[in-house]
Amino acid sequence: xxxxxxxxxxxxxxxxxxxxxxxxxxxxxxxxxxxxxxxxxxxxxxxxxxxxxxxxxxxxxxxxxxxxxxxxxxxxxxxxxxxxxxxxxxxxxxxxxxxxxxxxxxxxxxxxxxxxxxxxxxxxxxxxxxxxxxxxxxxxxxxxxxxxxxxxxxxxxxxxxxxxxxxxxxxxxxxxxxxxxxxxxxxxxxxxxxxxxxxxxxxxxxxxxxxxxxxxxxxxxxxxxxxxxxxxxxxxxxxxxxxxxxxxxxxxxxxxxxxxxxxxxxxxxxxxxxxxxxxxxxxxxxxxxxxxxxxxxxxxxxxxxxxxxxxxxxxxxxxxxxxxxxxxxxxxxxxxxxxxxxxxxxx
Amino acid sequence: xxxxxxxxxxxxxxxxxxxxxxxxxxxxxxxxxxxxxxxxxxxxxxxxxxxxxxxxxxxxxxxxxxxxxxxxxxx
Numbered sequence: 326x327x328x329x330x331x332x333x334x335x336x337x338x339x340x341x342x343x344x345x346x347x348x349x350x351x352x353x354x355x356x357x358x359x360x361x362x363x364x365x366x367x368x369x370x371x372x373x374x375x376x377x378x379x380x381x382x383x384x385x386x387x388x389x390x391x392x393x394x395x396x397x398x399x400x401x402x403x404x405x406x407x408x409x410x411x412x413x414x415x416x417x418x419x420x421x422x423x424x425x426x427x428x429x430x431x432x433x434x435x436x437x438x439x440x441x442x443x444x445x446x447x448x449x450x451x452x453x454x455x456x457x458x459x460x461x462x463x464x465x466x467x468x469x470x471x472x473x474x475x476x477x478x479x480x481x482x483x484x485x486x487x488x489x490x491x492x493x494x495x496x497x498x499x500x501x502x503x504x505x506x507x508x509x510x511x512x513x514x515x516x517x518x519x520x521x522x523x524x525x526x527x528x529x530x531x532x533x534x535x536x537x538x539x540x541x542x543x544x545x546x547x548x549x550x551x552x553x554x555x556x557x558x559x560x561x562x563x564x565x566x567x568x569x570x571x572x573x574x575x576x577x578x579x580x581x582x583x584x585x586x587x588x589x590x591x592x593x594x595x596x597x598x599x600x601x602x603x604x605x606x607x608x609x610x611x612x613x614x615x616x617x618x619x620x621x622x623x624x625x626x627x628x629x630x631x632x633x634x635x636x637x638x639x640x641x642x643x644x645x646x647x648x649x650x651x652x653x654x655x656x657x658x659x660x661x662x663x664x665x666x667x668x669x670x671x672x
Numbered sequence: 673x674x675x676x677x678x679x680x681x682x683x684x685x686x687x688x689x690x691x692x693x694x695x696x697x698x699x700x701x702x703x704x705x706x707x708x709x710x711x712x713x714x715x716x717x718x719x720x721x722x723x724x725x726x727x728x729x730x731x732x733x734x735x736x737x738x739x740x741x742x743x744x745x746x747x
Contacts, residue, residue, distance in 0.1 A: 362686050385686055385713070388720040398724050402690050564684070594682060 330498040331355045331445040332480075333436050336398060337534050338386025340515050340527045341451030341483060346394050347522055348482040349449050352499045356449070358398040359439060360387035361432050363407040364563050365536045386528040393524060403435065404560055411537070412556045416468075421543035423535060425460035426468065433473035440478070447478040447493045453515075454484045454508040463487070483507045483515075536567060545571055545672045552576065552616075561595070565613075568592065570633070571672040574625055578616030579672070582633050597649065602630040605655060606643040609634020624658065631660035673702040681738070685713035689721050692743065696727060701747035704730060709739045718743070 334346040336358035350356050391398035410431045414424030429452075436448045452461050460469070466488065470479045477492040485494065485504035494501040507514050512529075519527060528534075536542040545566045550556045552573075568591055570582040583589035589611040592601075599613040600623075612630045614623075623646055631642035637660050647653040678695050680688035688709045695705055707718060712734075718741050719729050730742040 362690060385717045385720065388717060391724045392720060400686050400690050400693060
């Protein structure tokens with residue numbers, strides 16, 4: 326008896342990877358999923374941090390997909406290795422700081438290594454020709470297969486009929502006739518197929534599952550690299566870029582202003598690493614100061630802190646300033662009028 | 673059978689899940705692991721990860737912002 330073939334599926338938590346894995350499961354293939362945590366994933370963090378998401382179920386969509394499929398899911402921390410993808414993308418960036426083609430090649434390459442280490446036979450992804458302008462194009466798909474080292478062990482079940490035969494098809498491990506020929510940015514076919522499979526309540530994140538496709542996030546990251554004079558980051562840096570209002574009133578410093586309780590709680594975990602401010606006389610945000618600041622800068626920071634709190638319409642607000650060693654003092658300031666905050670300060 | 677503890681406080685999901693997963697890979701069947709977390713997302717994610725891998729949730733405690741999830745490894 327021929328042993329069951331084994332496929333490793335890249336599971337993002339979105340619909341396409343869910344459907345691709347299901348198509349292959351239905352052909353009697355043993356499938357296990359991989360999900361890569363880069364630090365830029367929209368999954369998890371913002372939902373955990375922001376209060377306004379508390380009414381939504383807190384779930385990891387990749388795990389949810391795995392449960393729907395009845396497969397194992399291995400979540401891999403690639404934070405350190407991924408830095409080179411973001412900082413030095415060989416194929417450049419997309420519309421924002423999204424290195425989608427390099428990213429896909431990186432992830433398929435990691436899946437190939439996992440496949441080889443665990444005795445699996447091929448890799449599947451939820452890619453669809455034309456779905457993404459940078460990475461999911463007919464001309465870029467061979468690049469991913471080649472640069473990842475997966476070559477013809479990389480199968481895209483949702484659009485396989487539009488692509489050359491891969492090893493699993495040639496060897497008869499999977500029936501090509503049961504694979505699909507989807508293309509383009511439309512979602513109708515996928516939604517219909519999801520209904521046929523009985524998948525409901527699946528995630529459909531606008532703009533995908535990565536913060537790097539978000540123009541606001543990318544602007545903050547570009548500002549960070551620009552002011553530091555080098556392209557470099559740590560996990561805390563990219564986490565903080567996701568949270569709060571970011572204002573750069575002067576080139577030498579930036580403020581990170583919590584927008585609600587969840588964000589303030591999260592930012593409070595960084596109090597020992599940053600000079601920080603909060604109003605004493607009124608409710609308001611916790612504000613972190615990133616950069617070296619003068620007394621005049623702190624006056625400005627205090628006025629902005631007052632502006633974003635409940636004392637915004639008061640004549641005076643008491644603002645506590647605490648340095649990195651925990652020494653606190655109080656300033657009495659007038660809140661900064663909204664019309665004196667130039668739009669260019671907002672990142 | 674042994675008992676182990678894992679401190680995943682101040683980590684945001686999916687990091688507590690990843691740390692749990694990596695630790696469980698080192699354990700023998702029947703060993704237990706108590707994971708302490710501060711991200712409430714772990715209340716959903718760690719049990720979900722255990723379900724897809726067949727590990728057993730022994731108990732879940734949620735007190736004063738600290739969550740302790742105890743898992744029994746099933747190989």
